[in-house]
Amino acid sequence: REKDIMRFRTVSGPDLTTRNDAYLAWQLDRQQAELWPYFRRYESAALTTRATVVSDTGVVTQGPNFGGQDYLSLTAHPAVLDAAHQALRDYGPLTAGSPALGGATPISKALETGLGEALRTEHVALFPTGWAAGFGTIRSLLHRRDHILLDRLSHDSLRQGAAASGASVEFFRHLDNEAVRRHLRGIRATDTAGAVLVVTEGVFSMDSDTPQLAELLGICREYGAHLMVDVAHDFGAMGERGGGQLEVHGILGEVDFVVGAFSKTFATTGGFLATPSASAREYVRMFGGPQTFSSAITPVQTAVALAALSVVTSAEGARRRTAVSAVATRLREGLTARGLEVMGDVVCPVVPVLIGDTPTGRTASGLIARAGLVAHLVEQPAVASDAARFRLQAMAEHSDDDVDTAIDILDTCIREARRTVG
Numbered sequence: 001r002e003k004d005i006m007r008f009r010t011v012s013g014p015d016l017t018t019r020n021d022a023y024l025a026w027q028l029d030r031q032q033a034e035l036w037p038y039f040r041r042y043e044s045a046a047l048t049t050r051a052t053v054v055s056d057t058g059v060v061t062q063g064p065n066f067g068g069q070d071y072l073s074l075t076a077h078p079a080v081l082d083a084a085h086q087a088l089r090d091y092g093p094l095t096a097g098s099p100a101l102g103g104a105t106p107i108s109k110a111l112e113t114g115l116g117e118a119l120r121t122e123h124v125a126l127f128p129t130g131w132a133a134g135f136g137t138i139r140s141l142l143h144r145r146d147h148i149l150l151d152r153l154s155h156d157s158l159r160q161g162a163a164a165s166g167a168s169v170e171f172f173r174h175l176d177n178e179a180v181r182r183h184l185r186g187i188r189a190t191d192t193a194g195a196v197l198v199v200t201e202g203v204f205s206m207d208s209d210t211p212q213l214a215e216l217l218g219i220c221r222e223y224g225a226h227l228m229v230d231v232a233h234d235f236g237a238m239g240e241r242g243g244g245q246l247e248v249h250g251i252l253g254e255v256d257f258v259v260g261a262f263s264k265t266f267a268t269t270g271g272f273l274a275t276p277s278a279s280a281r282e283y284v285r286m287f288g289g290p291q292t293f294s295s296a297i298t299p300v301q302t303a304v305a306l307a308a309l310s311v312v313t314s315a316e317g318a319r320r321r322t323a324v325s326a327v328a329t330r331l332r333e334g335l336t337a338r339g340l341e342v343m344g345d346v347v348c349p350v351v352p353v354l355i356g357d358t359p360t361g362r363t364a365s366g367l368i369a370r371a372g373l374v375a376h377l378v379e380q381p382a383v384a385s386d387a388a389r390f391r392l393q394a395m396a397e398h399s400d401d402d403v404d405t406a407i408d409i410l411d412t413c414i415r416e417a418r419r420t421v422g
């Protein structure tokens with residue numbers, strides 16, 4: 001039987017080159033038993049609706065791909081690919097260095113302006129990844145005498161940024177605005193001088209749920225706290241005009257710090273901070289860690305994000321959002337009709353299917369791979385040990401047939417795994 005992977009996180013001993021040998025042996029065991037869902041390789045374009053994926057032990061999965069994050073199917077969009085080729089010809093494959101040291105190009109300026117318009121937030125800074133945007137912004141803006149309040153299920157980048165900032169860090173119950181209020185009241189009872197940052201996400205991708213953002217913003221204002229929202233999964237993919245949950249909740253342009261990633265809807269790697277504060281933006285550009293000491297995103301990445309943004313904000317973007325919602329809805333309804341537990345209550349491109357215990361999840365994952373469906377298992381440490389799940393990711397160009405095949409395979413394999421593991 002599986003033992004908890006977490007025990008390998010605390011192994012100590014003087015030799016850093018050998019003290020993880022037991023972990024390696026454990027991993028190899030699982031690979032041999034086809035109970036290891038990680039580090040598979042795509043042998044086709046990763047973000048098409050059908051793909052070919054190979055595991056380290058040679059298991060080939062060929063079929064519908066619900067493991068990508070190309071929510072609006074923009075990675076193969078002709079305008080996006082043309083923009084990439086043009087940028088490569090115009091500016092070459094690499095930037096000169098960090099944004100501070102010549103890493104910017106005319107297209108990065110245009111991308112910052114475009115993002116600012118889409119989010120109605122004037123000041124934008126680009127980061128090498130979405131992870132770096134969350135981490136770098138929090139780490140640089142908050143200091144030892146400040147406070148950070150994070151939703152308990154906040155993304156790793158936000159938690160790590162908070163831990164590295166030196167500020168005092170507290171977590172509140174997932175989506176619980178009243179808990180935020182209680183925390184803020186407690187903080188303000190003893191400290192009226194320090195800055196307080198409340199951190200949440202537009203859509204929590206492991207759970208497919210969303211906070212009451214307008215109310216949360218109101219609570220922050222009441223206590224002189226600032227709000228940060230990570231919009232990695234919803235910006236571009238949700239909202240009538242692509243403004244994500246900030247648009248859906250009617251607070252576009254009102255949030256102090258919006259961080260996001262291009263790695264889902266915007267068809268490339270990279271991230272951003274958008275803020276109404278000119279000084280916060282400049283400060284983060286100078287002191288923002290991965291902004292300052294990492295090379296700027298390449299011209300190709302910049303051009304892809306810019307071209308994707310122009311689709312996102314057009315009528316075509318709206319049609320693609322409708323299409324991806326229809327795929328997600330068909331998935332949700334079909335899986336629920338088979339008696340599977342689909343998590344969350346917002347229709348967004350992420351559809352998490354709860355399995356429960358990790359051994360059943362691992363067994364199901366092996367069966368699903370052999371049956372010809374690309375679907376990722378998420379288990380601890382990303383989620384609790386009794387809450388393993390498949391995180392299916394809908395794309396605008398998935399066909400009904402792709403969805404129905406996925407439902408059949410998931411249903412059959414999860415039943416079989418439950419019978420086997422008991």
Ligand code: PMP
Pocket residue numbers: 129130131132134155157201205230232233261262263269270271
């Ligand atoms: N924030 C959230 C909420 C995410 O889910 C992710 C990626 N899964 C990131 C940030 C990091 O984005 P990237 O992959 O571009 O580094």
